[in-house]
């Protein structure tokens with residue numbers, strides 16, 4: 001087996017080896033599944049809130065085919081994406097299948113769909129890590145950016161607290177992460193960390209909430225004035241090495257080398273076409289990698305609006321972590 005991670009975070013440590021031009025992982029140390037194409041929230045910074053599409057989700061047999069191959073390499077599996085993974089109709093079967101192969105599993109969720117039954121299931125199957133994504137530093141900001149009412153906010157908190165109380169031997173690892181804008185009162189960062197650390201292992205304020213997609217993809221330039229925030233400036237030049245170590249499998253089975261891709265422009269193949277290994281080492285994958293590694297980030301519409309091309313002044317530098325002993 002290529003990888004033998006004893007902790008899910010080892011996959012991220014491994015990925016740092018490939019942050020250089022033309023240094024390509026033999027097989028991705030972590031693979032992201034975007035299991036569905038929908039979300040139960042309508043966050044105002046999220047592209048999913050601005051499209052109408054038919055409900056679609058990854059065929060479970062194709063999911064199993066991919067996991068069977070991934071199990072040969074030992075990569076971390078992640079259920080994350082713009083969409084909400086807990087909406088997948090086979091979510092319990094998918095969790096069971098990954099864990100039955102001995103793989104590490106990470107889930108990022110808005111936390112609103114965790115029932116008591118699902119919480120017990122997650123604990124029973126020993127899901128390794130869960131990140132709960134927030135927006136803003138206050139309940140009001142969360143409700144504004146996430147477009148939800150106070151009942152929904154409280155339900156999310158309640159679900160997180162339940163999981164924290166019930167879990168055994170600190171599994172899953174639980175993290176709460178939020179992004180902020182200049183609308184937030186930065187003096188309340190410590191309070192955010194203090195209050196949420198009562199029911200999580202780590203609280204992270206990861207900088208900025210990114211609205212460029214909404215402005216440029218969806219032609220809504222008024223988003224900045226509506227929210228009373230400034231559009232960030234573009235950096236001079238920036239290179240990206242994500243396609244050297246990351247693979248995304250979308251709900252359609254399409255494969256892309258970036259979990260931040262919203263469009264299908266960087267599609268390299270479909271899971272039905274070939275093995276993941278052959279797709280990863282295909283000419284098309286290499287061609288896309290070379291373009292993106294070179295810093296030519298205007299070639300693909302996803303790269304054009306990617307957060308790494310923008311500068312967020314003091315917000316960018318406000319990253320703050322708290323890990324409990």
Ligand code: SF4
Nearest residue numbers: 240242258302303306
């Ligand atoms: S969208 Fe961003 S992270 Fe993804 S490949 Fe392009 S530049 Fe890199």
